[in-house]
Amino acid sequence: MEYLATRGYRCVAPDLRGYGGTTAPPDVASYTAFHIVGDLVALLDTLELAKVFLVGHDWGAIIAWYMCLFRPERVTALVNTSVAFMRHIMIRTGPDFVNPIEYFKRAYGPNYYKCRFQEPGVAEKQFAPAHAKRLMRQLLCHCFSHGVFCDEEMDDNKFPTSPLPPWLTEADIDYFVTSFEKTGFTGAINYYRNFDKNCELAAPWADAKVQVPTKYIVGDDDITYNFEGIQEYIHAGGFKEDVPLLDEVVVIPGAGHFIQQKLFH
Template sequence: MEGIEHRTVEVNGIKMHIAEKGKEGPVVLFLHGFPELWYSWRHQIAALGSLGYRAVAPDLRGYGDTDAPGSVNSYTGFHIVGDLVALIDLLGVEQVFLVAHDWGAIIGWYFCMFRPERIKAYVCLSVPLLHRNPKIKTVDAMRAAYGDDYYICRFQEPGKMEAQMAEVGTAYVLKNILTTRKTGPPILPKGEYGTGFNPDTPDTLPSWLTEADLAYFVSKFEKTGFTGGLNYYRNLNLNWELMAPWRGAKVYVPVKFITGELDMVYTSLNMKEYIHGGGFKEDVPNLEEVIVQKGVAHFNNQEAAEEISNHIYEFIKKF
């Protein structure tokens, strides 16, 4: 982690921890997903920070060393994008290159809709722009498609999933989720021991995730718990209501989309059809490229770190 510096800044009424490398050059802003931290981008921060860019990765609201407001409703897309606009202002730049994964990717799409003038280009990992169905709320639609045991449905009730996670321990939860290679929508059968994400948690870690890496994640989540991250899921229906004015809005920011062929999102219902069948391109007219990584699962920024760093660089250097 040589050359990566850390500081705490005040944005939008909260204290936010950021990791950064590179003092000069265009800013590349990295947004992590669940259950992750700035640390998920350690390889890309090092790579881009060494290529003449200023790489910045925050712990998002509710995570790591950033404040976690107590109210569930303090985690809407508007709150998170508000934090990021304030961060960009604080960095003293007008525009950034945005790179985001998982929940960070969802926030990235909101950002592209709300403040497109602040983003030069967007490298999106794992989660494409999710179409807002005006007839049914997001979680209700997921329940209808996948049933009550779908992980997002299981995450909705405050305190319940936290208690189940506490039962099996932070280290188990993180190892279980980060190492999963199970495709398709994550279903967590009720009453089953563990979180259910990955019934085949390996005894040994994959080559891309060291014991030290896992220990870092565990040390932070043992302090904070998982509530901050779970609260993002608990705002999906509220986000659906708040996003009504953007119904049918297109994203015109230049985009490169990268996913693993084993990614749980990519292999869920109708996702491949949407990504490759023209729907995604219709919603994002400046979608320049879609990359599907062979043999790679959901956490592609860590599993295929060098390849992802190269993809980011090849895309953003054009602008």
């Protein structure tokens, strides 16, 4: 943001609902893609910004894809990182459609983290605010590396708190910890609990294209770049068909999930 600001851009990085300084509604149903996109549109209206360049990562990327589908008139261009547009898990598309959570169960088993996150209260026992510092170190250092996410309990024996990578500082960890000690992890986990609902709500866009100029950037060690069939989709034409104004796909060798830290280190 500092780099862009010195070049004359106004940069806005909101805490989405459930994160940081923004409120965290207790109801799971308050975290659908429609709610989050609605928050962003309301923010743009409040700031009197008709259109913006949109940049997303991970869940931010998923929300950015939905925003470009629902409200493309508010987006000048998109740079999305980590998560490609995946119609088969974002939009209910027909009678043979499999809900995302069922898709993930079939592909990766019931212990896959997206599946384990579904039952309210279960994941919260693991992701307790009191464990925030250990959890953040393990998540950032281990769990999104080399195309995998740890599917079992993040205990210190299996995922020890090793030294931080060069792009991550103790001050960074402390900032994240302070935020999650305040809000807890439930708001963040509730995004995952709306995978199926998002697909249902987005069904009217089943045949829609992402009609926004787009650049996509991903690390070759990113968990999302190693989903079943995703590389063929990205590079064999399916991605370009769904995102006709896709300008470029950039794959960063040796980069994992947190690509923005890796690139700017």
